[in-house]
Amino acid sequence: MSDHTIVKNSKNVLFLVIVAALGYFVDIYDLLIFSIVRVRSLHDIGVSDADMRTKGEFIMNMQMFGLLLGGIMWGIIGDKFGRIKVLFGSILLYSLANFVNGFVTDYNTYAMVRLIAGIGLAGELGAGITLVSETMSKENRGYGTMIVAVVGLLGAAAAATVAKFGWQNAYFIGGGLGMLLLLLRVGTFESGMFKQAEQSEVSKGNFMMLFTNRKRFVKYLCCILIGMPLWFVVGILITLAPEIGKDLGAPQVLSAGTGIMYTYIGLSVGDLFAGLFAQLTKSRKLTMLVFQLMSVVSVLVYLNAHGLTEGQFIGICLFIGFFIGYWATFVTIASEQFGTNIRATVTTTVPNFVRGSLIPITFGFEFFVKYFTKQGYQHSIIYSAYVMMGIVTVISLTALSQLKESFGKDLNYVEHDDLRAGNINIASEMNA
Numbered sequence: 001m002s003d004h005t006i007v008k009n010s011k012n013v014l015f016l017v018i019v020a021a022l023g024y025f026v027d028i029y030d031l032l033i034f035s036i037v038r039v040r041s042l043h044d045i046g047v048s049d050a051d052m053r054t055k056g057e058f059i060m061n062m063q064m065f066g067l068l069l070g071g072i073m074w075g076i077i078g079d080k081f082g083r084i085k086v087l088f089g090s091i092l093l094y095s096l097a098n099f100v101n102g103f104v105t106d107y108n109t110y111a112m113v114r115l116i117a118g119i120g121l122a123g124e125l126g127a128g129i130t131l132v133s134e135t136m137s138k139e140n141r142g143y144g145t146m147i148v149a150v151v152g153l154l155g156a157a158a159a160a161t162v163a164k165f166g167w168q169n170a171y172f173i174g175g176g177l178g179m180l181l182l183l184l185r186v187g188t189f190e191s192g193m194f195k196q197a198e199q200s201e202v203s204k205g206n207f208m209m210l211f212t213n214r215k216r217f218v219k220y221l222c223c224i225l226i227g228m229p230l231w232f233v234v235g236i237l238i239t240l241a242p243e244i245g246k247d248l249g250a251p252q253v254l255s256a257g258t259g260i261m262y263t264y265i266g267l268s269v270g271d272l273f274a275g276l277f278a279q280l281t282k283s284r285k286l287t288m289l290v291f292q293l294m295s296v297v298s299v300l301v302y303l304n305a306h307g308l309t310e311g312q313f314i315g316i317c318l319f320i321g322f323f324i325g326y327w328a329t330f331v332t333i334a335s336e337q338f339g340t341n342i343r344a345t346v347t348t349t350v351p352n353f354v355r356g357s358l359i360p361i362t363f364g365f366e367f368f369v370k371y372f373t374k375q376g377y378q379h380s381i382i383y384s385a386y387v388m389m390g391i392v393t394v395i396s397l398t399a400l401s402q403l404k405e406s407f408g409k410d411l412n413y414v415e416h417d418d419l420r421a422g423n424i425n426i427a428s429e430m431n432a
Contacts, residue, residue, distance in 0.1 A: 013135055017144050019185055020128030023087065024152025026181055027124040028264070029159045030094055030174045031355075034063060034114060035239045036160055036257035037167035044167070045105055053243060055107060057362050060235065062111045064356045066118020071352030074123030076207055078130065078344030086127035086344070087185055094120025095178030102171035125152075125331065126348025133335045134343070138408050142284075142332060146275025149328030153271060156264030160257045207349075209342055209415065216338075216415075218402065220346065223334040225399035226288060227354035228361070228392040229295060230324045235358040236365055237299065237385060238263050238317065247381045249307045262314050263321035270325015282407050284333050287326065288400055292393065294323040299389050303382055330354075336406035339415035364388055 034041075038056045047055050070090070078086040097117035104110045132144040163170045210220045237244065238259040245254030270291070278287040298320040305316060334350040335343060368384035377383055 013144075016135055017132055017147055019087075019181075020132050021148045021151035022181055022184065023091065023124050023128050024148050025155040025158070026091070026174070026177045027094075027121055028152050028155030029162075029177065030098055030117060030155075031063075031121055032156050032234075032260055032264070033098075033159045033163065033170055033174055034059060035235075036163045036260055037170055038239070038256065039242070040163075041110075041167040042107075045107060045110060047107060053240065054366075057366075059107075059111045059114050060239070061359045061362060063114040063118040063121075064358050066115040066120075067122045067352040068356040070119035070122025071126070071349040071356075072207060072345075073119070075126060075345035075348035078123070078127050078348055079206075079342055083127045083131045083134075083344055084185075086123040086348070087131075088182065090120050090123030090127070091178050091182050091185075092120075093117075094124075095175045095182070096120075098171045098175035098178065102168040102175075122352045123348060125351050126344060129328075129331050129335055130344045130347045133332065133347075134340070134411060138410060142275055142279050142407070145328045145332045145335075146272060149271040149275070149331075150268050153264050153268035153325075153327070156267075157261045160261030163257055206342065207345055210346070219337055220350075222399035222402045223337060223346070223350045224353045224357070226333070226396050226403070227327070227330045227351065228357050229292060229389070229396050230327060230330070231354055231358050232361050232388060232392045233295065233299065233320060233324050234260070234263065236361065236388070237302065238320075240381070241313070244303075244381055244385070245308070245313070247379050248303075248305060250309070250313070251307065252310060254308075254310065254313050258310070259313065259317050262317035263324075266318040266321020267325045267327065268321075270322035271328045272325075273322070274326045274329045278329055278407065283405055284329050284336075284407050285400060285403065285405050287329050288333070289397070291323050291326040291329075292396060292400070295320070296389065296393055298323045299385075303385055327351075333403065333406055336409050336411060337403070339413050340411065341414045343411070361388065361392065364391070 038059075039052060042052060042056060042059075074086045074090055077089070094117045097113055097120055101110070101113045101117065104113055128148055129145055132148060133141050136144045159170065159174075162173050209216070211217050239256050241254040241256045241259040274287050274291055277290070278284050281287065298316070302316050302320060305312060308316070331347065331351050335347040338346045365384050365388050368387050369380050372380035372383045
């Protein structure tokens with residue numbers, strides 16, 4: 001291969017990483033904008049203070065349900081028709097949904113539009129990570145996914161900043177950013193591994209393949225469960241900062257928008273360090289273990305910060321964010337566990353199922369809040385947070401122990417499945 005070809009290929013790969021990173025930036029912006037403008041926007045459409053938490057949780061759950069539906073849909077499209085088609089289709093859908101969101105005037109419409117936005121958002125990260133993982137070398141792909149995560153997670157800071165100019169404007173700007181990125185994606189190229197798999201007769205994008213064999217299903221389930229603590233922290237502990245701050249006796253109302261912004265700044269830095277730590281130790285599992293254990297410590301600090309000031313809250317959010325900064329590592333693990341013919345399906349559905357896990361987590365959290373309230377506990381929200389953090393952490397660590405190390409694994413293979421007998425073609429899965 002000539003030096004000119006090598007340089008050209010390097011530039012193409014760099015462009016692909018940049019496009020994926022900016023896509024994730026807009027994805028995070030749009031994913032979190034509701035959490036940031038929740039109180040202000042619901043007030044403006046007539047939701048009372050008494051219903052603020054429960055109705056806000058319902059709209060958030062509608063968005064998460066959309067992510068579940070979209071994860072399956074975009075994952076199948078990605079494996080059947082290509083990763084690039086997902087990058088174009090998903091961003092178009094959620095950009096249009098955000099434009100519409102700026103015009104909502106009632107609660108039901110708000111919830112429905114967030115459902116549609118969730119469906120669109122579901123395709124962004126999985127398609128981007130899959131493309132980067134399949135395009136870069138097995139030794140360096142961790143750096144690529146790390147860059148995607150670090151740049152992308154700064155979208156939370158952008159969302160918190162833009163939200164200060166009004167919640168409607170925040171949605172309009174989110175839609176505009178998406179349309180600009182859509183134009184930038186003209187010229188992106190398809191994964192070589194996908195093109196090879198496309199020529200074969202192997203089943204592609206078959207979501208049911210993940211359920212027709214026990215070993216494969218358990219591996220898939222474990223990939224989902226290892227990410228649950230992160231979304232409990234973001235979706236409950238930080239999003240409900242005003243209510244938690246009140247329970248902790250904070251002298252002033254804590255801002256969810258401020259909390260999300262600084263948590264994601266910390267998360268972005270944490271993702272950088274997690275990626276470097278994984279490259280140095282050549283172990284993604286060890287990285288996940290260290291960061292998850294330290295995230296428990298950071299949450300304990302938060303839930304014991306009685307009378308915390310706004311400055312202390314910002315510092316704690318940075319602390320928490322750093323140690324939940326294993327998002328890119330977690331998604332990369334999922335991407336590396338499965339063959340090319342179902343990799344996009346897995347890499348797209350897993351992070352969205354993790355986001356969707358916020359639905360049962362919310363139900364569990366509310367169950368414990370009601371239970372502790374009935375028992376006469378004064379700080380029912382805090383006690384419920386302790387219990388739920390313990391539950392999701394135990395589940396996550398148990399799941400992590402069941403997965404094989406995937407660092408440096410060759411991803412150029414496909415998976416076969418005889419759906420009638422449920423037999424696996426071992427020759428094609430020697431790397432699995």
